[in-house]
Amino acid sequence: MAYPEDALADDEELVLHRHPHWKALVGPALVFVLVTAAAGFAGGLVQRHVEGAGTTVGLVAVAAVWLALVVWRSLVPFVRWNTTHFIVTDRRVLVREGIVTHRGIDIPLARVSNVQFRHGIVDRLLRTGTLVVVAASDDPLEFDDIPQVERVHSLLYREVMDATDRREPPWRPTAGPGSADDVDRPQGRR
Structure with missing residues (x-):
């Protein structure tokens, strides 16, 4: 089930x-797009200006920052919305x-x-x-x-x-002999 x-x-x-409402996901989706674009731009800069083993280190650093920001600002809000x-x-x-x-x-x-x-x-x-x-x-x-x-x-x-x-209110008296109505009335009048 x-x-x-x-x-x-x-x-x-x-x-x-x-x-x-889905509007709660607009911000996280925008963050995902902007962070991904920024990471792509930063990765391009690293490849263009860094040589050798520094390129790999720079790309791993860009990817790590991208992943941290996407998880923190996009994935967590989506899971929170879904749960x-x-x-x-x-x-x-x-x-x-x-x-x-x-x-x-x-x-x-x-x-x-x-x-x-x-x-x-x-x-x-x-x-x-x-x-x-x-x-x-x-x-x-x-x-x-x-x-x-x-x-x-x-x-x-x-x-x-x-x-x-x-729901039946517990305070509502029922009509009939022996009810609360009978107690309040004088005996001779019914």
Whole structure:
């Protein structure tokens, strides 16, 4: 079974699974292109101006710097993007992120009191934004770069309302003999 299905309970249903929006990868892709171009230029300079064994040492040094920068500024952000998950089930909202150390949060839908979104002009053009989930008695949790944030907002709101409808409040009295209504009424009147 693949992730996130293996993180769900037996009778829990997956409603939505998203990674952050692809705009989070624009910077790392740009860094890759620029660092590769700079490494190619530096390699050309080394071959042109250095002779003998110095050429090999210079090219290895350029390649090492290129590799370090690509891993640090391109590969790590891509893996971080790929290992960040925003999941909605019929019972909860899950967020999982991390490469070596994992971080996660689970919010039961029954505790969600408010769902909001916001996005600026660029986010609207890219169809992304920030989703804000307010759980009972907690600070608002903000999830950035959610793809199709308006659609996710609507879906999450519907799931919260469905979860609220399924839940029977423990404080609601039931009608009938022996109920709380009978205790408050005088005996002669029914």
